[in-house]
Each structure stands twice: as C-alpha cells, then as structure tokens.
Amino acid sequence: MFQWIIRCQNRSIWLQIGIAAAAHHSSSEAMSCGGSYACRLSPIILERNRVIIMEDVLNFISQNNVGYLATADGSQPRVRAFGFGFYEDGKFWFCTNNSKKVYAQLKAVPYAEIMFTKPDFSQYLRLSGHVAFDESIEAKRKVMDAMPAVAGLYQSPDNPVFEVFYLEKGVAVLESFPPLTPPKEVKF
Numbered sequence: 001m002f003q004w005i006i007r008c009q010n011r012s013i014w015l016q017i018g019i020a021a022a023a024h025h026s027s028s029e030a031m032s033c034g035g036s037y038a039c040r041l042s043p044i045i046l047e048r049n050r051v052i053i054m055e056d057v058l059n060f061i062s063q064n065n066v067g068y069l070a071t072a073d074g075s076q077p078r079v080r081a082f083g084f085g086f087y088e089d090g091k092f093w094f095c096t097n098n099s100k101k102v103y104a105q106l107k108a109v110p111y112a113e114i115m116f117t118k119p120d121f122s123q124y125l126r127l128s129g130h131v132a133f134d135e136s137i138e139a140k141r142k143v144m145d146a147m148p149a150v151a152g153l154y155q156s157p158d159n160p161v162f163e164v165f166y167l168e169k170g171v172a173v174l175e176s177f178p179p180l181t182p183p184k185e186v187k188f
C-alpha cells in the first residue's frame, strides 16, 4: 500500500514513501528506510523560499528603483544616490561614469552596499556583495535599455565614459520599520 510520511530528523525535513518507485530516486539525499525510502525535503523548501523572497526583492526594487550606494574610500565610507538597472542570473546591474569618484572607489575596493526604501520608509532593501565591471557593448546596451534616463545622459553604449557593473555573490535583505515582521534574506 502507498504510504507517505513527513518527519523531522537530523534538523531536516524528510519525505518518506513506501513504494518501490521511490527506490529509483537518484538524489544523494535519498536513503533507504526499512521497506520504504526517504528523501530530504529541506533543500526543496529552502529553494522555494529563496525563489519567493527573490520575487519580493525584485518587486520591491522595481517599485523603488533609486537607492543610496555605499562604497569604501580607503577607510572612509561614501554614499550617493544611484539608480538600479536590472537583475539577471544572480547579478544586479548598475551603471556609472568612469570620471566619477564612485568609479575609482569601486575599482579600488570592489564591494558595495545599496539601500532602497519605500517613499514612506516603512520598508527597505539592502543589497550587498562583490562588484564586477563588464566592458562588453552587449552588457552596456542591456543596462542602457533598462534605464531610459541613462540613454539620455550617455546617448550610446559605446560612450567612452559609460561603465556598467553588477553586484554578485551577495545578500539581499528586505526589512520593515517598525520591525513588525522578521527580515527576509536571500543570497544571490
């Protein structure tokens, strides 16, 4: 008879099923358990949570797309207003101008944090991570296409002062103030 049980063990959530078909489960997380088989559900649940939180982050940033970018100027932090371009495959894209201090700071110390808030400050998002520049025209065109105001400033993606970069290998934290709900955090 088909039976399924969800249980907690070793600080993980396991799905245990009692049919032979489960024996074909090739995951390294599958294990034999008497006459039935079990697979660990935690990675599935964590991945689902990650997708949901990332959707919240992307919705938030699409509605509140100007933030304050913090960089390191030696040991002195600096912040300035900064627009958001787009997100793709674990990368949050931005643009700047290579004559600015922010560019020199990001080149010297390639880590940054940017904060976006709702207009009433009731919720805010912080993205932090490693910064990498991309010199390709394709990348510059994509950022310019995502930021209509930037096209007006720089005219063409091959403008020699125009630079694009992305935040990667970081974390996004969405919080409320007052903190009535726990922060939502997702690695990217």
Ligand SMILES: Cc1cc2nc3c(=O)[nH]c(=O)nc-3n(C[C@H](O)[C@H](O)[C@H](O)COP(=O)(O)O)c2cc1C
Pocket: 066, 078, 079, 080, 081, 082, 083, 084, 094, 095, 096, 097, 100, 101, 102, 103
């Ligand atoms: C609403 C707004 C959005 C901005 N977006 C950007 C941006 O996406 N990239 C950029 O390089 N500068 C942007 N700026 C301009 C920078 O804030 C400004 O050039 C700042 O002086 C750069 O910092 P720095 O002096 O440390 O180089 C924006 C300014 C405003 C007011």
